[in-house]
Amino acid sequence: MKNNDSxxxxxxxxxxxxxRYLTDLAAHGIDKVSSTELSRRMGLTASQIRQDLxxxxxxxxxxxxxxxxxxxxxxxxxxxxxxxxxxxxxxxGNLGHALANHFDFKKRGVHLAGIFDIRREIxxxxxxxxxxxxxxxxxxxxxxxxxxxxxxxxxxxxxRPTVARxxxxxxxxxxxxxxxxxxxxxxxxxxxxxHMGDSLMSLCYKIxxxxxx
Numbered sequence: 001m002k003n004n005d006s007x008x009x010x011x012x013x014x015x016x017x018x019x020r021y022l023t024d025l026a027a028h029g030i031d032k033v034s035s036t037e038l039s040r041r042m043g044l045t046a047s048q049i050r051q052d053l054x055x056x057x058x059x060x061x062x063x064x065x066x067x068x069x070x071x072x073x074x075x076x077x078x079x080x081x082x083x084x085x086x087x088x089x090x091x092x093g094n095l096g097h098a099l100a101n102h103f104d105f106k107k108r109g110v111h112l113a114g115i116f117d118i119r120r121e122i123x124x125x126x127x128x129x130x131x132x133x134x135x136x137x138x139x140x141x142x143x144x145x146x147x148x149x150x151x152x153x154x155x156x157x158x159x160r161p162t163v164a165r166x167x168x169x170x171x172x173x174x175x176x177x178x179x180x181x182x183x184x185x186x187x188x189x190x191x192x193x194x195h196m197g198d199s200l201m202s203l204c205y206k207i208x209x210x211x212x213x
Contacts, residue, residue: 007055014052015075017042022072034065081109086145088171090162091153092117092125092132095177099151100128110149114141118158142169149173156180163189 021041025033035046042049053059056078059071076082087110089096096115105112115130116138117123123134133141141147150171154162159178163186166174173190176182183191 011052011055014044015078018049018052019072019075019079022068022075025068026072030068032065033068037065076109079109083109085110085148086113087111087149087151087175088114088116088138088141088147089151089153090116090135090138090166092119092122092127093153096151096153097127099153100130112151113145113147116141138165139169142166142171147171149175152176152178154178160185 018038021038022033035049038044038049039046053066053071057074059066059074087105089100089112092100092115096117100112100115112128112130115127115132116135117132118135120134123132125132148171150163150166150173152159152162152174156178159176159180159182163174163182167186167189172188174182174186175192175194177194177196179195179197181191181193182189183193
């Protein structure tokens, strides 16, 4: 695999789409695929696909294309899917419930190990086989289990003290749904800020400008 220090964020953000489409192809028993066929399925150009994949290695063969399972495994390795990362969820509200119950963490190489909330009235309830714990227990849990990732579904007002508390526990990667960018305030942490409102506004833009795109 090539050195990926200089690979653009845009390329990295496209890789999960490749992984998803390759997974679907493998599930349908398709053994090989060309960049042209991938471009048709994904709405990208074949040239873009080849450029993206060449950032990480020479995965295809001229006249053959890509071996679906091999390329899928290579992309999975890039994302550390076989590393079985451990995650905790902070916030057991509606969004936390939805993610825990319906998002396939295991498929993405992540094991959801614990769920925490500050509301004592819901502590002890079960979500997707996990018992909700009070935030008072998070330090002890992190010390014993050493989670790699914290999934944040807490209100904006709670996000800064929550992240500061978790970084003190040794957690340094955050999947953040709080609607507040964290990467500037916590530059040493690995942060993926999820703004669902931004995504909806992007869709609205496409609708408003449909004659121009």
